[in-house]
Amino acid sequence: MNNKRVLVVDDATDIRSLLADYVLGPAGYEVLTAEDGAKGLEAARRFAPQLMVLDYEMPGLTGLELVKTLKKDGIETPAILITSDSSEDLVIKAMRIGVRDFLRKPFEPEDLLEAVKRAWPEKDEALRPALSPADVLERRVRELRTLNKLGKSLAAQLDLEQVLKQVVDAAVILTEAEEGSLLLLDEKTGELYMRAAQNFDEEMARHLRLKVSDSLAGEAMRSRTPITLSSANALKIATAYLVKDLIYVPLILNGEAVGVLGVDNRFVNRSFDRDHVRLLTALADCAVVAIRNASLYEKTQHERDTLDAVLRNAEDVVILVDTEYEILLCNPAARRAFGISNNGSVGKPLSKVITHQDVLALFEKDCVQGRDCTSEIQLENGKTLYAHLTVIEGVGRAVVMQDISHLKELDRIKSDFVTTVSHDLRSPLTAILGYVELLGRVGQINEAQGEFINRIVFSVQSITALISDLLELGRIEAGFDVDRKPTPLRFIIRYAVEAQRQHLESRRQALEVDVPDTLPDVLGNPLRLKQMVTNLLDNAIKYTPEAGQVKIRARGDGDLVILEVSDTGIGIPPAQHTRIFEKFYRADNAGGIASGTGLGLSIVKTIVDQHDGRVWVDSTVGEGSTFTVVLPAYAPEQS
Numbered sequence: 001m002n003n004k005r006v007l008v009v010d011d012a013t014d015i016r017s018l019l020a021d022y023v024l025g026p027a028g029y030e031v032l033t034a035e036d037g038a039k040g041l042e043a044a045r046r047f048a049p050q051l052m053v054l055d056y057e058m059p060g061l062t063g064l065e066l067v068k069t070l071k072k073d074g075i076e077t078p079a080i081l082i083t084s085d086s087s088e089d090l091v092i093k094a095m096r097i098g099v100r101d102f103l104r105k106p107f108e109p110e111d112l113l114e115a116v117k118r119a120w121p122e123k124d125e126a127l128r129p130a131l132s133p134a135d136v137l138e139r140r141v142r143e144l145r146t147l148n149k150l151g152k153s154l155a156a157q158l159d160l161e162q163v164l165k166q167v168v169d170a171a172v173i174l175t176e177a178e179e180g181s182l183l184l185l186d187e188k189t190g191e192l193y194m195r196a197a198q199n200f201d202e203e204m205a206r207h208l209r210l211k212v213s214d215s216l217a218g219e220a221m222r223s224r225t226p227i228t229l230s231s232a233n234a235l236k237i238a239t240a241y242l243v244k245d246l247i248y249v250p251l252i253l254n255g256e257a258v259g260v261l262g263v264d265n266r267f268v269n270r271s272f273d274r275d276h277v278r279l280l281t282a283l284a285d286c287a288v289v290a291i292r293n294a295s296l297y298e299k300t301q302h303e304r305d306t307l308d309a310v311l312r313n314a315e316d317v318v319i320l321v322d323t324e325y326e327i328l329l330c331n332p333a334a335r336r337a338f339g340i341s342n343n344g345s346v347g348k349p350l351s352k353v354i355t356h357q358d359v360l361a362l363f364e365k366d367c368v369q370g371r372d373c374t375s376e377i378q379l380e381n382g383k384t385l386y387a388h389l390t391v392i393e394g395v396g397r398a399v400v401m402q403d404i405s406h407l408k409e410l411d412r413i414k415s416d417f418v419t420t421v422s423h424d425l426r427s428p429l430t431a432i433l434g435y436v437e438l439l440g441r442v443g444q445i446n447e448a449q450g451e452f453i454n455r456i457v458f459s460v461q462s463i464t465a466l467i468s469d470l471l472e473l474g475r476i477e478a479g480f481d482v483d484r485k486p487t488p489l490r491f492i493i494r495y496a497v498e499a500q501r502q503h504l505e506s507r508r509q510a511l512e513v514d515v516p517d518t519l520p521d522v523l524g525n526p527l528r529l530k531q532m533v534t535n536l537l538d539n540a541i542k543y544t545p546e547a548g549q550v551k552i553r554a555r556g557d558g559d560l561v562i563l564e565v566s567d568t569g570i571g572i573p574p575a576q577h578t579r580i581f582e583k584f585y586r587a588d589n590a591g592g593i594a595s596g597t598g599l600g601l602s603i604v605k606t607i608v609d610q611h612d613g614r615v616w617v618d619s620t621v622g623e624g625s626t627f628t629v630v631l632p633a634y635a636p637e638q639s
């Protein structure tokens with residue numbers, strides 16, 4: 001069987017015989033002919049030609065309808081359409097259906113032979129214009145060199161403009177085209193605009209906008225397959241742009257067509273072949289990689305710029321160091337606060353840039369599980385910063401500081417006010433209590449009156465306790481008890497425990513004391529230290545149900561003394577663990593259990609702070625709490 005069978009369908013007898021007897025027959029093709037669409041359809045089904053040459057306008061079935069009907073049957077024989085109408089509309093319609101090529105009437109026999117060779121099914125490579133082995137080799141080397149060069153430059157470039165230009169240049173070089181273009185989709189308008197071009201008229205490149213819905217480039221996008229047109233069909237692309245041959249390949253990014261890469265010839269008669277389509281497809285892939293890289297880079301850059309702007313304009317001090325304590329970032333607020341010069345702090349060791357000892361000490365802190373990560377930093381200009389350290393895994397350490405000077409001032413004013421008022425309230429309260437106690441001596445008091453008197457006494461005692469606490473706190477905060485001496489904490493604990501014996505017994509609670517005789521002394525104020533232990537013990541007893549357990553333990557650990565007061569009481573909700581050390585703060589679950597002023601732990605914290613120690617709580621609601629106090633052990637050279 002002759003494997004070069006062509007079916008020619010045309011209602012014009014002269015064209016049929018011209019093609020069969022003078023053009024295709026002598027060129028070695030077996031030619032079948034049919035005189036209208038219906039007969040052509042039958043012949044195509046029966047004789048299975050490898051290629052069809054079809055007239056477009058025929059009575060009954062047009063050439064296009066013939067192709068469409070065959071396609072429905074699953075027959076995809078390549079077809080060349082002969083037509084006198086080569087409007088872009090028709091071309092697009094035909095391309096969508098799968099027509100391989102066009103010949104505009106009148107045409108030369110050579111045009112037809114060329115078109116047949118180009119459109120011949122892939123398997124039959126023998127019919128395509130052959131290149132000599134040397135030509136093939138040279139072409140491949142050139143392709144590889146260009147692709148290699150492009151690949152390298154893609155890896156090194158982040159400038160999308162440059163990369164896309166290189167892709168288009170490579171497309172023009174490799175396909176030996178006259179012009180190259182890369183069109184991207186403008187999502188807002190649904191139009192394609194020229195993003196990079198080679199040999200295009202600049203003015204034209206700037207203003208070119210093609211509708212995706214009705215242009216050849218748009219068709220390549222919509223069908224997501226390459227589109228080729230050959231010199232046989234000089235076409236107007238978009239408006240008033242004449243080309244002879246062209247290829248458009250779609251750019252597919254994440255499954256979406258985002259543009260097209262195209263090459264064309266306007267003047268020379270040099271058709272593109274399948275190799276060119278293949279190369280252009282490879283280049284389109286490169287362009288897509290570049291577009292993706294560039295957009296990722298752009299996004300990262302944008303995020304970086306935003307972060308940079310936030311840090312630059314932030315009022316808060318931000319300092320970031322790496323794991324070697326070398327500065328990675330130091331924002332303008334940090335430079336202002338610590339008098340750091342504008343340039344040159346990045347990359348330097350922290351201790352060379354910042355001399356403030358409290359800041360350096362904060363950076364060194366362990367900061368385990370969010371504990372021990374804060375510090376108040378006093379600046380020379382009188383301002384107070386509240387600093388928070390965060391350890392960032394794999395990066396280093398960051399300290400953020402907020403100016404809390406105004407809060408400090410407010411606190412001071414509040415304390416002054418409270419102290420004054422408390423002081424002034426004390427005398428009238430003493431008078432009330434005195435006179436209430438005298439009531440019984442001046443006359444008979446009935447039962448109800450006695451009950452009322454008891455209530456007055458209880459209330460006055462509560463107010464007096466509150467006032468005493470307030471005045472006490474005021475005194476401690478003011479730092480009146482400056483005298484420090486080596487104090488044996490074990491005795492302090494013993495006195496405090498003895499003072500609470502009655503309280504413990506009234507609540508039938510067991511107390512376990514575990515304090516070694518070898519416990520190191522601390523340098524401090526014995527009265528205040530006893531007050532600290534008493535407050536913790538008092539709370540442990542108060543917030544533990546009857547018959548519960550209270551423990552007090554102390555031990556030396558290196559240059560530290562650690563004191564723990566634990567109980568099996570009501571516990572404290574996690575969110576309130578830090579708040580309970582604030583003045584007047586009482587946890588949600590405390591109210592119904594025991595009365596209190598909310599000042600006991602503020603007093604504890606102030607005393608601990610003044611002894612250069614730390615205090616925190618571990619607690620589980622319903623299970624119990626452990627308050628831990630860590631104080632520096634006394635070293636004789638301290639005194």
Ligand code: ADP
Pocket residue numbers: 535539540541543544567569570571572580581585586587588589590595596597598599600601602625
């Ligand atoms: P108060 O006078 O209310 O006891 P404190 O300042 O001593 O004030 O304690 C503040 C709050 O902390 C208490 O109101 C209570 O909610 C909680 N608290 C303190 N110690 C304990 C504890 N051992 N068990 C449970 N809650 C406690």
